[in-house]
Amino acid sequence: MSRIIYADNAATTSVSKRALAAMMPFYERHFGNPSSIYSLGTFAKKALENARKDVADCLHANPNEVFFTSGGTESDNWAIKGVARLLSKKGKNHIITSKFEHHAVLHTVKVLEKEGFTVTYLNVYDNGLVKPEDVENAITEKTAIVSIMYANNEIGTIQPIKEIGEICRQKKVIFHTDAVQAVGHIPVDVKKDNVDLLSLSGHKFHGPKGIGALYIRKGTNLENLLEGGAQEFFKRAGTENVPCIVGMAEALKESLEEMENNVTKIKMMRNFLIENILKNIEGSILNGDLEHRLPGNVNISFAGIEGESLLLLLNEAGICASSGSACTSKSLDPSHVLLAIGLKHEIAHGSLRLTINEQNTKEDVETIAAEVVKVVKRLRKMSPLWEDLRKEENLIQNLEARKKIALSCFC
16 A cells, blocks of 8 residues: 555544643653642643643633543533533523534433423534524523534534624523534634633644543533542542643644644645546535635535445545544444535435645645545446436536536635
8 A cells, every 4th residue: 555645634633743742741750640739740730720721822711711621522511411401400491503513412412302401403504504593593591502513523614603602692592612623723712702612622633632621611600520529620520631631732732823824735735626526526516615614624425426435445545534524434324414414315425525634745635636536436337326316417417516616616
């Protein structure tokens, strides 16, 4: 196999050299428990609080509003369950979310439904965006919390978070956003965005796995998810993972420092991929909004093929990609995200998600584009479904019309 080309950065990223260097002393020399009162512990405690301030500064928050967790999933669970269960005691038992949230949110609200909560699942439009007016119309006097993701993990659409947050603030409803895919990749300001609760995860921006944070705006009350010791201001028990917290904070600072230059480079490569794949493959469609989209996200569906076969053949060519969220990679069902934006099953099944970052090169994207074209054409030669779909004149015409619009934006 030739050199591996990694194009699945929405699933996870490599740890940066700078983050790794910041972490190592806390595995070796400064390994003390930050709750201990002797110098080895107090040194770790100081590093912990410095990292808390760094993360807070990156979010435009206050240090006492940042609580460290094991990652985005825990942060989502804590935010939604914590608010819902607390406010249910006041008769507020209604939750609002969207149909294409990450499963860390969707499965959490499903649990709460079994506890007696009612949930409104907002529709997502074909461009992959939630409309603020739909949020406003769904809010009732019993609404406890609204949870809308900042940017979608599959199709990369960036939601109108500031507008949704403003509506929630006016209606006096708690607003949570899963910002796991956004933080470190686009500017995030919790104050300007009117956010009460925000989830993030270190391994999405070159930090280590197994560490994340929950931003809790001062004055926002929620029940604890974990009980035990007095760590994290008595709100999240368990000895803090100091090495990973330090590494995550360093990676986040680095991401923000390099963001402007990186975004320019990444967008150029993203646009190259979109143009060269769409132009050369009939019956292909770009999923997600053409303007409000993460810099490194390319999500394309190909009529008449299976996404799993596509990924396996790309892997043989040394290309790491996905067909959707890594958390659902073992499922044979089409992506709930693509179904939510209105794709038919036979189109959604043939989806490819490429997520690139600043570590990719011009040569990488040239190779990816060429291999995708080659593999799709190979699979279609073996696919009776493709021949059937080509006979559906309206289907292919609609796909080609949408492709033309996309190409006009990215070429």
